[in-house]
């Protein structure tokens with residue numbers, strides 16, 4: 001059986017994971033970006049099945065009970081989870097699968113896939129992150145406050161990851177991610 005590679009990208013909300021992953025995918029279309037399920041409402045411009053599968057809490061709980069999620073977590077009042085079958089199918093095809101998930105999910109993946117590559121994306125400063133979250137302006141005040149609180153907890157755990165990359169410059173951060181992802185495996 002062919003087996004691909006699992007890559008986890010974690011970092012606080014607003015740090016720029018989505019933008020970086022889109023840029024990475026443009027350069028390496030062979031990478032497969034997993035599409036998660038979430039109970040969060042779609043933001044303006046988000047498309048069901050492309051950014052997320054938007055489902056309700058009851059559906060989410062049923063998926064958890066049926067073991068359909070590889071990992072899941074609650075974040076800023078909503079549930080998020082990775083579809084097990086989607087990831088396993090692509091890995092079995094030998095593809096490289098990227099998960100963009102928060103800290104608790106990354107820890108679950110570390111237990112079930114210890115060989116997964118784990119990257120943590122850091123903001124240049126906390127102030128810069130706060131500005132990014134506020135300027136995005138797509139979340140409620142309450143959600144922004146929860147996201148900032150969670151950001152501090154996540155950043156404190158950055159040392160658990162194989163790589164810590166600071167997103168102070170998109171091109172530089174992208175090159176560092178590429179270097180981590182495509183580094184030759186040492187035996």
Ligand code: 5GP
Pocket residue numbers: 011012013017036037040071072073075080081082100101102103104105106
């Ligand atoms: P947002 O609401 O900003 O799209 O995402 C909030 C947080 O949930 C982000 O840190 C994002 O990486 C994370 N997230 C997205 N999908 C998943 C998932 O499937 N599992 C987990 N554990 N976190 C996710």
